[in-house]
Amino acid sequence: xxxxxxxxxxxxxxxxxxxxxxxLLETAETRILIDAGFSGRRIENLLKSVGRRIEEIDxxxxxxxxxDHASGVRGLSRHxxxxxxxxxxxxxxxxxxxxxDISWKIFESGARFEYRDIKIEAVKLPHDAHDPVGFIFxxxxxxxxxxxxxxxxxxxxxxVPDYLPEKLRHTDVLVLEANHxxxxxxxxxxxxxxxxxxxxxxxxxxxxxxxxxxxxxxSSPYWHKIYLAHISxxxxxLERVTRTFCEGQFPWLIExxxxxxxxxxxxxxxxxx
Numbered sequence: 001x002x003x004x005x006x007x008x009x010x011x012x013x014x015x016x017x018x019x020x021x022x023x024l025l026e027t028a029e030t031r032i033l034i035d036a037g038f039s040g041r042r043i044e045n046l047l048k049s050v051g052r053r054i055e056e057i058d059x060x061x062x063x064x065x066x067x068d069h070a071s072g073v074r075g076l077s078r079h080x081x082x083x084x085x086x087x088x089x090x091x092x093x094x095x096x097x098x099x100x101d102i103s104w105k106i107f108e109s110g111a112r113f114e115y116r117d118i119k120i121e122a123v124k125l126p127h128d129a130h131d132p133v134g135f136i137f138x139x140x141x142x143x144x145x146x147x148x149x150x151x152x153x154x155x156x157x158x159x160v161p162d163y164l165p166e167k168l169r170h171t172d173v174l175v176l177e178a179n180h181x182x183x184x185x186x187x188x189x190x191x192x193x194x195x196x197x198x199x200x201x202x203x204x205x206x207x208x209x210x211x212x213x214x215x216x217x218x219s220s221p222y223w224h225k226i227y228l229a230h231i232s233x234x235x236x237x238l239e240r241v242t243r244t245f246c247e248g249q250f251p252w253l254i255e256x257x258x259x260x261x262x263x264x265x266x267x268x269x270x271x272x273x
């Protein structure tokens with residue numbers, strides 16, 4: 001049964017911060033979750049808040065095993081219809097913490113593959129997990145009324161690899177982390193020096209300024225919208241993110257994902273210019 005006749009893709013972030021990450025992607029034939037970083041019950045409630053039910057979800061795509069991206073798998077595992085896409089190292093670690101076996105669909109990091117009407121590229125990212133990836137999802141393009149659209153979900157990386165910019169040039173929607181503000185991280189009294197070193201290291205997280213500098217390197221990319229997500233509750237704030245990116249005079253629509261605000265508005269990619 002087609003979900004979105006005449007529409008190639010719709011996207012909505014259900015929640016994103018250093019405490020949890022999960023988003024919903026819909027195409028003409030498929031509904032998936034990208035990461036499951038909240039409890040299973042909370043994910044079900046977030047879906048209900050946007051008019052969806054877990055029974056309507058076909059699969060969960062997992063970037064890596066850290067709890068803010070995968071803790072919901074335990075609760076969701078009671079829904080036997082779900083498929084879980086992950087690299088083997090990620091799947092192995094998550095499965096070890098579960099009481100029941102789930103339906104894993106294993107891919108290799110860096111691979112390109114298809115699931116129903118979605119083309120996926122699993123992009124290897126530098127982060128301190130077993131085999132972390134980001135995803136580029138593409139769907140549509142079969143006819144004039146179903147244009148090809150794409151979303152890139154790229155959180156949790158300590159630096160931007162050289163191979164990444166060209167992969168992202170032609171995506172319509174880009175989700176990047178703006179995890180921390182360097183001054184707030186340095187001033188934080190809750191985190192020991194070793195943790196601060198991890199966060200700002202090459203396998204940690206991107207700061208506001210690191211993301212800004214990365215975006216400024218592009219010349220005429222195809223992007224229509226950028227979400228700045230995965231914001232630290234302790235070492236960042238909306239005002240600092242907004243101020244950093246206003247200074248950049250960027251031509252794209254940029255939305256800072258508020259960790260406290262709940263799901264973002266539904267984005268229909270078919271209506272993009």
